[in-house]
Amino acid sequence: MKAWFARRYGGPDVLCLEDMAMPAPGPGQVLVRIHATTVNSGDVRIRGCNFPPGMKTLGRLALGWNGPRRPVLGTELSGMIEAVGSGVVGFAPGDAVYAFPGMRQGAHAQYIVLPETGAIAHLPAGLDVHTAAALCFSGTTALHYLGKADVRPGQTMLVLGGSGAVGMALIQLARHQGIAVTATTSAPNLPLVQSLGATPINYRSVDLARLGQRFDVVADTVAASDFATAQTLLNPGGRYLAIAGGIREMLQSLRPGARGTRMIAGPAAESRDAVIALGRLASEGHFRPHIERVFPFAELPAAHAHVDSGRKRGSVVVSVID
Known part of the structure; x- marks a missing residue:
């Protein structure tokens, strides 16, 4: 599988597309094939080490001193369950889902392993994968x-x-x-x-x-x-x-x-209940992210550059599958 890595802090040019081993779900985990993700202000802040005033030292201690400790960024996604580990009862291969890895990150990749009990939910009927990917952050x-x-x-x-x-x-x-x-x-x-x-x-x-x-x-x-x-x-x-x-x-x-x-x-809480509620609100028409642009996976650094520009309106989505 392929994933975008940020092994040091800097501009969009630090991002590298690399091959990595396909992860396997352990007990209580699911493997998701990612269909869409986003590049948001949190991603570019981590990539560029651009933390709010007074937070740079704390941010580097928490996230990595010389570069992101979790080099595959990406906080939200939509996709399909590819495989499940032992003991998983809430999801099955083929289920359409959306998820919020949040500060665990890892969504700028073709696959991700998530805990069944984490911030992941079934995709409500009527929501496309791009909208679902942009719900959570x-x-x-x-x-x-x-x-x-x-x-x-x-x-x-x-x-x-x-x-x-x-x-x-x-x-x-x-x-x-x-x-x-x-x-x-x-x-x-x-x-x-x-x-x-x-x-x-x-x-x-x-x-x-x-x-x-x-x-x-x-x-x-x-x-x-x-x-x-x-x-x-x-x-x-x-x-x-x-x-x-x-x-x-x-x-x-x-x-x-x-x-x-x-x-x-202070930082916003990452709540499974909130993720589920957002799917319901979206399916009922009360909340729909405004998607300004959709970039192909191969152009993810360009999506970072667009968010860096400060001219973003709403959400920037990255389509991971063709």
């Missing part, structure tokens, strides 16, 4: 932060970075929960953000400080703000979600702000 992040914010129907939320994968997931999942959403984006993406049910704002032409509107939640997906600024946009008791924050935000989140406001920061 953005979706689990959005569900995690919406849960931490304890959002309620009738509340209001401002999303900073509404046209990224996480921003779009937040808009859709918050709207499904009865939240009125306003979202910032660039002028070309205003119609896209509006089509998801949010009130769009061109961040280049509108000064949020002069907006004259306050929100129950400010969700910052692109590190465009900080807690001090966000407090001027929050209602009393409001929550600032520092989704792209680093160690500083994690430390600041330990202390409440003015008027009962608070900041929520």
Whole structure:
């Protein structure tokens, strides 16, 4: 089988397509033939050692000092069960599935072994493999932060970075929960953000400080703000979600702000229940990732370069099979 390796940190040029031994599922494990995966902000951050402020040393200690300790990147996928190990009862060869290896990674390959009890689920009817592959990274992040914010129907939320994968997931999942959403984006993406049910704002032409509107939640997906600024946009008791924050935000989140406001920061939990819920929400039409581009497996470094450019809208999918 073939897989893309990042054996050192750097740009997309560090990625090498190599042959590796076909893995075999052990007891309680399944072997998945990957049909599609994604390149997301987490992948390029690990590949480039581009961690949030204050997190570079911790990131290298956790992920590898001179290069990724797990050199085959990739956090999410869709595919088909190729084989199962002893004791597996929930899956059988031929089952269509989607999965979220998350920080275990390994999805930028033709095959992967996953635990049956991990973040893997049967593909709901009506979902294509590209959509299914893009469900989990953005979706689990959005569900995690919406849960931490304890959002309620009738509340209001401002999303900073509404046209990224996480921003779009937040808009859709918050709207499904009865939240009125306003979202910032660039002028070309205003119609896209509006089509998801949010009130769009061109961040280049509108000064949020002069907006004259306050929100129950400010969700910052692109590190465009900080807690001090966000407090001027929050209602009393409001929550600032520092989704792209680093160690500083994690430390600041330990202390409440003015008027009962608070900041929520830190990595999103990787939950099997969330993965299953996302499949259900997608099949019911409440959440669909916006897929901007699909790259062939042989051009995975080009997908990394596109995400690096900062001009990505929604999700970038890589088709692993022809």
